[in-house]
Amino acid sequence: MKVLLIGSGGREHALAWKLAQSPLMEAFYAAPGNPGIAEHAALVALDVDDHGAVIAFCKEKAIDFVVVGPEAPLVAGLADVLRAAGIAVFGPSAAAAQLEGSKGFTKDLCARFDIPTGAYQRFNNAPKAKAYVRAEGAPIVIKADGLAAGKGVTVAMTLDEALPAIDDCFEGAFGSAGAEVVVEAFLDGEEASFFCLCDGKHALPLATAQDHKRVGDGDTGPNTGGMGAYSPAPVMTPEMVERTMKEIIEPTMRGMAEMGTPFSGVFFAGLMITAKGPELIEYNVRFGDPECQVLMMRMKSDLLPLLYATATGTLDQVSAEWIDDPALTVVLASKGYPGGYDKNTPIAAMPAETAGAKVFHAGTAVKDGKLVATGGRVLNATATGKTVAEAQARAYALVDQVAWENGFCRRDIGWRAIAREKN
Numbered sequence: 001m002k003v004l005l006i007g008s009g010g011r012e013h014a015l016a017w018k019l020a021q022s023p024l025m026e027a028f029y030a031a032p033g034n035p036g037i038a039e040h041a042a043l044v045a046l047d048v049d050d051h052g053a054v055i056a057f058c059k060e061k062a063i064d065f066v067v068v069g070p071e072a073p074l075v076a077g078l079a080d081v082l083r084a085a086g087i088a089v090f091g092p093s094a095a096a097a098q099l100e101g102s103k104g105f106t107k108d109l110c111a112r113f114d115i116p117t118g119a120y121q122r123f124n125n126a127p128k129a130k131a132y133v134r135a136e137g138a139p140i141v142i143k144a145d146g147l148a149a150g151k152g153v154t155v156a157m158t159l160d161e162a163l164p165a166i167d168d169c170f171e172g173a174f175g176s177a178g179a180e181v182v183v184e185a186f187l188d189g190e191e192a193s194f195f196c197l198c199d200g201k202h203a204l205p206l207a208t209a210q211d212h213k214r215v216g217d218g219d220t221g222p223n224t225g226g227m228g229a230y231s232p233a234p235v236m237t238p239e240m241v242e243r244t245m246k247e248i249i250e251p252t253m254r255g256m257a258e259m260g261t262p263f264s265g266v267f268f269a270g271l272m273i274t275a276k277g278p279e280l281i282e283y284n285v286r287f288g289d290p291e292c293q294v295l296m297m298r299m300k301s302d303l304l305p306l307l308y309a310t311a312t313g314t315l316d317q318v319s320a321e322w323i324d325d326p327a328l329t330v331v332l333a334s335k336g337y338p339g340g341y342d343k344n345t346p347i348a349a350m351p352a353e354t355a356g357a358k359v360f361h362a363g364t365a366v367k368d369g370k371l372v373a374t375g376g377r378v379l380n381a382t383a384t385g386k387t388v389a390e391a392q393a394r395a396y397a398l399v400d401q402v403a404w405e406n407g408f409c410r411r412d413i414g415w416r417a418i419a420r421e422k423n
Contacts, residue, residue, distance in 0.1 A: 001304065002027040002062055005041060006048050006078070007069025008034045010331075010362030010380045011289035014296040015069060015303070016040040017358070022304035029061065035371060036361025048073050051081040058087050065308055066090070071286050074265075075101040075147060090307040092285050095261040099252075099283040103143045103182040106283050113255035115248055117280040118185035118272075126170045129181050133162045139186035143282075144169045146177030153223060155186065187281065189274035190416070192233040193291050194241070196249050196269070197306060199315040200262035203249055204306070207298060207322055208236035209291040210416065215338060217412045224338045225377060228413030230328040230388055231294040234420050235273045244271065244278045252283070264310060290329045293360050293382045297327035328391040328414050329382040330399050331362070332407040337376035342406060347371045347379075349403035356384035357394050359402065373406060381409075388417040 001024050005016055013036040020028060020040035030037045031046035031054070046053055058066065066082050068074055068091035077094035091097075098105040110117040118141070123129035133140055142165040144152030152174045156162035169178030195206040209231040215221040236244075248269055256263040268284035268291075287295065296303070300321040309318045334341035344367060350359055360382060363375015373379075381398035385391030392414045399409055 001025060001064045001308070003029070003304070004044075004058060004061075004063045004066045005030040005033075005037070005069060006066065006073055008032050008037070009070065009289055010360045010377065011287050011292040012069040013037050013360040013362070014293040014380075015067065015287065017360070018296040018299060018303045019067070022302045024302070024304050027061070029063070031057075034361045035364050035366050048078065049076065051078055054078065055081060055085050055087075058082070058085070063087060065311065067307055069286060071097065071100050071147060071284065074285055088308065088311045090265060090311045092263050092265040093261065096256060096263040096265070097285045098261070099256075099263070100285040101147055102145055103282060104145050104180060106280075107182060107184070109252065109255055109259075110280060113251045115251050115280055116276065116278065118187050120182055120184035123181045123183065124179070126166050129166045129183055130163055132183055133159065133166065136183075136185075138162055141184045141186055142166055142169065143182045143184065144174040144178040145180035145182055146174070152177055155223070187272040187274055187279055189272045189279075190235045191281070192236050192271045192273055193229070193288050194236065194244050194269040194271055195287065195291070195295060196245070196267045197310045197315055198249075198253055198263050198265065198267055199310050199313045200253075200257060200264045201313065202315040203245065203253055203267075204315050204318070204320060205241060205245060205249075206266075206320055207231050207295050208233040208241070209288065209294055210235070211288065211291055212410060212413055215410070217410050222338055224333075226288070226290050226331065227333065227410045228328070228330045229288070229291045229294050230326055230391065230414045230417055231291065231298055232326060234417055240273060240278055244269065248278060248280050264313075266310070289362070290331055290380050293329040293380045294327040297356065297358075297382055297384055298322050298325070323384070325356070325384045325386060326388045326391050326417070327382060327384045328388060328395045329380045330395045330409050330413050331377050332379040332381065332399060332402060332404065332409045333377050334373055334375070335406050335408050341376060343374055344372045345404070345406035347373055347402065347404040349401070351398050351401035357398055358382055359398055373404065378404075378407065387421055388414045389421055392418065
């Protein structure tokens with residue numbers, strides 16, 4: 001198979017690393033890719049927003065299959081254009097990608113199809129949103145409706161946090177993503193990430209993970225796109241997985257089909273495991289970042305046929321196998337993230353890949369022959385172990401071999417699971 005991977009982050013490096021291991025792979029390209037992805041695929045300087053250019057490249061290279069990594073091209077309709085050109089693609093249509101592209105769309109879907117989630121209201125102006133928040137009280141959650149790169153969510157423990165968060169959205173802190181605001185009830189429990197492939201009619205559960213959103217140790221400081229993750233999430237017991245499939249994933253799949261927007265791709269359900277059971281916080285329509293890194297480390301199966309079955313409606317004919325060992329990833333970020341940070345800072349040394357231990361590139365480039373950090377989240381030190389504690393020790397051993405003066409990381413990734421292991 002000739003495959004094109006769209007994207008340039010840590011998630012895409014993990015996908016590229018796993019896809020490149022497939023015996024079915026004949027030719028492998030990535031656009032725009034990154035220096036880590038270049039180890040596995042030929043990088044192509046394509047503007048992925050130029051759908052015509054993507055189609056032309058696919059025709060020129062006789063691409064059989066396109067895997068879209070990030071959410072923005074999906075929301076912009078890249079999968080629709082590829083399908084119309086007769087090219088198999090992993091990723092939902094623009095209409096189905098609204099599950100991530102609009103928080104309000106997802107909440108309305110939950111209300112219509114009886115999917116457990118927090119109570120909510122949608123607002124298009126600040127005074128009404130603030131009046132609702134004052135009436136409801138805190139803690140409460142404020143979300144920009146659209147895509148805000150993981151930044152448009154405020155879990156406000158007080159009204160003094162909630163009210164300015166509403167102003168941020170309507171005053172343009174998140175661009176057009178904040179033109180509408182969703183205010184929802186605070187859910188108390190433990191968060192988990194659940195991944196499930198879906199071809200529109202069939203669903204194949206993958207694995208679970210737990211992300212660490214806040215920038216500082218002990219889950220302190222502002223929310224980020226994710227500072228680390230581990231898989232599996234102990235809170236997702238077999239019973240909880242079964243309930244999630246029955247109460248959340250399957251009604252979503254049926255509901256999307258009923259609305260004329262069948263979903264094909266990966267459901268990434270952000271869950272809160274409350275006293276009542278699993279409740280949906282939000283959907284993403286692509287693999288999580290950094291959760292994808294730990295999923296790919298644990299996946300025993302060949303990834304390529306799984307994604308191709310998803311794209312071609314034959315998901316009922318495949319299955320996914322996993323190693324039992326947990327995996328853990330630590331994000332190395334640029335000092336200052338999630339606020340402002342220096343770009344193009346030099347990364348002088350990187351550890352070599354060993355069995356079950358690898359550093360994925362998330363925000364890097366090569367300039368004048370040298371590796372530099374170009375993003376907020378830059379590297380993902382990822383390792384497996386017999387226990388989460390062992391995976392954590394191996395991941396931090398990788399971190400300590402990275403020579404990058406402008407980098408920082410949390411030092412407690414996996415703390416909840418390790419505390420469980422000790423009990």
